[in-house]
Amino acid sequence: CSFFLSPKSTYPVTDPGHSVKCSPVVIDDVLLNGTTLDIPAAEEFIHQSMAIIIEDAVKKATDVREKVCEWRSPDQLKELLDLELRDGGESDSKILQRCRDAIRYSVKTTHPRFFNQLYAGMEPYSMVASFIAEALKPSLYTYEIAPVFTLIEDAVLRKMMELIGWEEGGDGIFNAGGSMSNMYAMNLARYNHSPDIKEFGLSAAPRLVMFTSQECHYSVSKAAALLGIGTKNVYMFVCVCVCVCVCVCVQGAFPFMVNATAGTTVLGAFDPIEEIADICEKHNLWLHVDACWGGAALMSKKHKHLLKGIHRANSVAWNPHKMLMACLQCCAFLVRDKTSLQLCHSSGASYLFQQDKFYDISYDTGDKSLQCSRKADAFKFWLMWKALGSSQLEERVDRALAMARYLAEEIKKREGFRLLMEPEFSNVCFWYIPPSLKNLPDGPELYEKLHTVAPVIKERMMKTGSMMVGYQPHGDKPNFFRMIVISPQVSKQDMDFVLDEIHRLGKDL
């Protein structure tokens, strides 16, 4: 690679900052004078790659006339990408071509016709914040290493807690995903119930059980498995309210936590937090609200009623990388209690968290975290929040939900489309019923045939590259589409396009 200077070419050598040539210092056949990185060449490479990023990963990726994805099978793609790593390096021009290819065959999640996930859209301020953070490589364990980003994280967490309604504040941490946040919550809830576990392990605790609704995110089970609670000790109920009454009766087991979901992943449904909080208070249970998806509604005066009672939660998980469009990943875990995050997770590594530092060590937040290195994720949210203000974030949420409403109404009007349920949030779940099944009565035969429709349409849309919409079965419901509306790039025309396109791709089925 051209950044690395050949040692032979630099005799006699110059050290940066030393104008006089000095004699070479060689240890183990390695020349130690000077630098082996050619900074001007590196800069030039970054310049050129930035041009490609702007042209291909920003402009083209968000252009509605371009494809959302250029589908290739794994074998075709392996061949195209020439993935093998070799002894020799490649030229910069070759590497730039590799950058173009990586972008070309990637799914354009910032494209206006990408509706496949709980995130979408292009957010320029957040993107720039990501670039800056990547260029600076901070790690948020100590104030000493990340002064700016430590303070920014603190400011963002405080503002989020204010929106939740914790008047006395609380504590929190950005981490590597909502699934992690749910795991943090479970660990804190258990620590709150049986603090001896931290030192003495599971033998210090009785059998613990927790409660959640069936619609909760799968990370709840994962967390239970990882933490040694056991998936069988996660009691899932259709309605969490009923469950907690039952819970008290589980023989010989101690309930410690209820997980309420605000905005479920598939249907976008909201558990009744207020009622669940009443029960938790009565039975002294930790209430965690998984608002990874639905937390965005807290920005909106019109829609925040969906999370009524969230201020009574002990902890909250909220992913600004979903509806609020911060770049991946941007996930906050918030706790009402100010000390438990530290008490539960600290291990006081003396090489990082020295107690005799010259500044206020309460800004060394890293010991609250399960990770050691941690990215400056809050910055990606802070910069866009600064640029847009709370008011524009609110407008975005309101618009996404209004757009979802429009789509739902359109589905009700159109022949061949059927809504699964009235959307509570921006998830719009529906079936497409091709003309050939039009006259089948509701029942097992229709369901069985309908089950095969969405996967074929999905295959066709991926191979055409015209859009991406997800599908899934759910309980006893056959495969249906789940449209997620988020991005301010989309308009009514895009909603119409999705329905027209599904019909176009599936009418012969």
Ligand SMILES: *Cc1c(COP(=O)(O)O)cnc(C)c1O
């Ligand atoms: C997305 C989601 C999660 C998981 O968040 P990740 O950041 O993807 O780990 C958890 N709970 C709910 C309700 C979600 O929608």
